[in-house]
Amino acid sequence: MSDRIPTGERMYRGIPVSVGVSHGKVIVLGDAARTILRREIRPEEVPSELQRLQDAVAQTRRDLLDVQRQVTEALGTHEASLFDAHLLVLEDEMMLAEVHQLVGEQHINCEAAYHQVVEKFARALGELGDDYLRERAADIRDVGGRVLDHLLGRATEQDLRHLPEPCIIVAPDLAPSTTAVLDRTRVLGFATDAGGTTSHTAIMARKLGIPAVIGLGDITSRIRTGEYALIDGHGGTLTVNPTDQTLFEYGQLKQRRAALDERLAALRDQPAITLDGHEVILAANIDQPEDMPSLLQSGAHGVGLFRSEFLFLNRRELPSEEEQYLAYRRVAEASAPHAVIIRTLDIGGDKLPASWARTGEQNPFLGWRAIRISLALPEVFHTQLRAILRASAHGKVRIMFPMISSLPELREANACLERCREDLRAEGLPFDERLEVGMMIEVPGAALIADTFAREVDFFSVGTNDLTGYTLAVDRLNERVAPLFAPTHPGVLRLIHLTVEAARRHKRWVGVCGEAAGDPSVVPLLVGLGINELSATPAAVPAVKFLLRRLRMGEARAAAEKALAAESAEEALAISHSLAAHSAPELFQSS
Ligand code: PEP
Ligand code: MG
Numbered sequence: 064m065s066d067r068i069p070t071g072e073r074m075y076r077g078i079p080v081s082v083g084v085s086h087g088k089v090i091v092l093g094d095a096a097r098t099i100l101r102r103e104i105r106p107e108e109v110p111s112e113l114q115r116l117q118d119a120v121a122q123t124r125r126d127l128l129d130v131q132r133q134v135t136e137a138l139g140t141h142e143a144s145l146f147d148a149h150l151l152v153l154e155d156e157m158m159l160a161e162v163h164q165l166v167g168e169q170h171i172n173c174e175a176a177y178h179q180v181v182e183k184f185a186r187a188l189g190e191l192g193d194d195y196l197r198e199r200a201a202d203i204r205d206v207g208g209r210v211l212d213h214l215l216g217r218a219t220e221q222d223l224r225h226l227p228e229p230c231i232i233v234a235p236d237l238a239p240s241t242t243a244v245l246d247r248t249r250v251l252g253f254a255t256d257a258g259g260t261t262s263h264t265a266i267m268a269r270k271l272g273i274p275a276v277i278g279l280g281d282i283t284s285r286i287r288t289g290e291y292a293l294i295d296g297h298g299g300t301l302t303v304n305p306t307d308q309t310l311f312e313y314g315q316l317k318q319r320r321a322a323l324d325e326r327l328a329a330l331r332d333q334p335a336i337t338l339d340g341h342e343v344i345l346a347a348n349i350d351q352p353e354d355m356p357s358l359l360q361s362g363a364h365g366v367g368l369f370r371s372e373f374l375f376l377n378r379r380e381l382p383s384e385e386e387q388y389l390a391y392r393r394v395a396e397a398s399a400p401h402a403v404i405i406r407t408l409d410i411g412g413d414k415l416p417a418s419w420a421r422t423g424e425q426n427p428f429l430g431w432r433a434i435r436i437s438l439a440l441p442e443v444f445h446t447q448l449r450a451i452l453r454a455s456a457h458g459k460v461r462i463m464f465p466m467i468s469s470l471p472e473l474r475e476a477n478a479c480l481e482r483c484r485e486d487l488r489a490e491g492l493p494f495d496e497r498l499e500v501g502m503m504i505e506v507p508g509a510a511l512i513a514d515t516f517a518r519e520v521d522f523f524s525v526g527t528n529d530l531t532g533y534t535l536a537v538d539r540l541n542e543r544v545a546p547l548f549a550p551t552h553p554g555v556l557r558l559i560h561l562t563v564e565a566a567r568r569h570k571r572w573v574g575v576c577g578e579a580a581g582d583p584s585v586v587p588l589l590v591g592l593g594i595n596e597l598s599a600t601p602a603a604v605p606a607v608k609f610l611l612r613r614l615r616m617g618e619a620r621a622a623a624e625k626a627l628a629a630e631s632a633e634e635a636l637a638i639s640h641s642l643a644a645h646s647a648p649e650l651f652q653s654s
Pocket of ligand 2: 505526528529
């Protein structure tokens with residue numbers, strides 16, 4: 064974070080999560096922007112205060128139903144079901160009774176009483192160290208904020224459906240109920256206090272193609288509604304009161320980006336073939352069927368990772384076989400003739416569906432997660448496997464198991480799959496008998512014995528996010544150790560190398576579906592190590608394709624060999640980056 068005082072320009076640094084540059088007026092959302100004054104009221108004012116509260120709750124109820132209807136139309140009933148939880152929070156009798164008590168007995172205004180109660184409930188839930196309950200705490204604050212906005216007469220200003228002019232939204236974090244309905248034609252960018260590239264803001268911004276910078280600390284208290292700012296989703300900065308010089312420089316950057324984007328878009332229908340004729344399958348990662356249009360637009364050839372767990376989150380009941388089948392089938396059909404790799408549930412760690420009790424684990428990332436959960440809950444696993452198998456009758460579907468760490472575990476998963484196949488045959492339901500089955504390499508121990516696994520899978524997909532975290536003992540969500548999170552660490556590269564070698568010996572293929580697959584600076588190493596498929600977020604696909612088409616496999620192999628012997632992650636990255644920058648300088652000039 065740095066201040067450039069003489070010009071009044073102030074620049075704040077965060078984590079860039081969605082590319083693009085824009086500038087305009089700022090709207091600050093959230094508690095820091097709401098001034099809630101505590102005021103004593105006379106006893107005879109109590110009934111009218113309580114009436115005001117009742118009106119605000121009723122108005123908020125109408126708003127939520129309105130938003131729910133819009134979300135149903137735009138995204139379907141599943142997304143809209145989130146608002147059922149919001150409506151329950153809004154009408155929570157315990158909360159409202161406490162507000163009534165405060166107003167009636169302590170004679171304070173209803174804004175102050177309501178705010179106090181909302182904070183009390185949200186804090187209590189947030190402190191329980193449970194991710195599901197933390198999300199509910201966010202719901203309480205979100206709904207509470209809507210009621211307060213009505214009480215304070217600010218609802219219009221905060222209603223993102225009707226923004227008066229294009230603006231940058233600054234918020235502690237953005238709630239899904241807010242982002243789902245915003246007037247996207249008038250949102251220039253998102254800047255938030257909270258960090259974490261898996262936050263709702265990051266995911267939503269990337270999908271909408273709106274520049275976003277998160278993890279800006281206390282930005283909501285450092286900037287005011289109406290101030291002018293520039294957001295840079297490439298470099299991860301928010302510049303308040305930018306000087307003419309800054310605006311000019313960013314204007315040039317934007318122009319260069321636009322020109323580059325045009326060149327990248329022209330490659331959409333081209334294959335990802337190196338200059339010396341090696342084809343790399345370039346696929347993309349999705350979370351839900353709704354992501355398919357942007358995947359197709361990106362020029363990706365198929366889905367290298369469908370994170371199926373997103374069908375299970377933010378809801379109270381598990382999705383039925385039919386619901387899953389329809390979702391997988393939709394993706395398989397949209398992706399044809401290219402393949403779709405559906406990863407079985409990877410929940411646990413930081414993701415658990417509402418209906419499953421938390422176990423209060425000390426180290427959830429080392430705990431009950433992914434395949435361990437599926438094997439412990441055979442009914443859930445069977446339902447999902449049956450749905451995937453049935454969808455395989457409608458396209459080129461592959462199954463992948465996450466977080467496999469031992470051969471018995473893989474065998475148990477394969478045995479479940481075999482039982483599902485037998486059941487479907489007996490029921491006369493069609494599926495692809497030759498469907499490929501693979502596993503993720505995310506656990507270092509699994510990479511070390513990849514040759515053992517290679518006999519019993521059709522392919523490997525390296526999850527560099529978890530493989531890096533587990534190999535280097537670095538929490539992938541912790542900002543404090545973020546600089547240590549290095550997929551080019553020679554230790555990680557050697558594990559990938561072992562995996563590729565084992566696969567080759569058994570004539571299997573290997574993909575990478577972690578974030579590294581979408582980083583042009585790392586891609587030369589991955590293909591040089593012999594990776595056959597890269598699967599990146601759709602937004603990263605065009606640049607990776609551009610680079611692959613300018614690489615020479617011989618040079619990439621030489622770079623990978625040097626990197627394997629490098630002394631540090633930085634040295635290995637420099638080797639890879641230098642080849643990438645030499646092969647496709649355009650990709651790096653405009654950053
Ligand atoms: C990975 O670990 O690299 C991966 C792709 O899985 P996820 O990010 O969903 O854990
Ligand atoms: Mg993973």
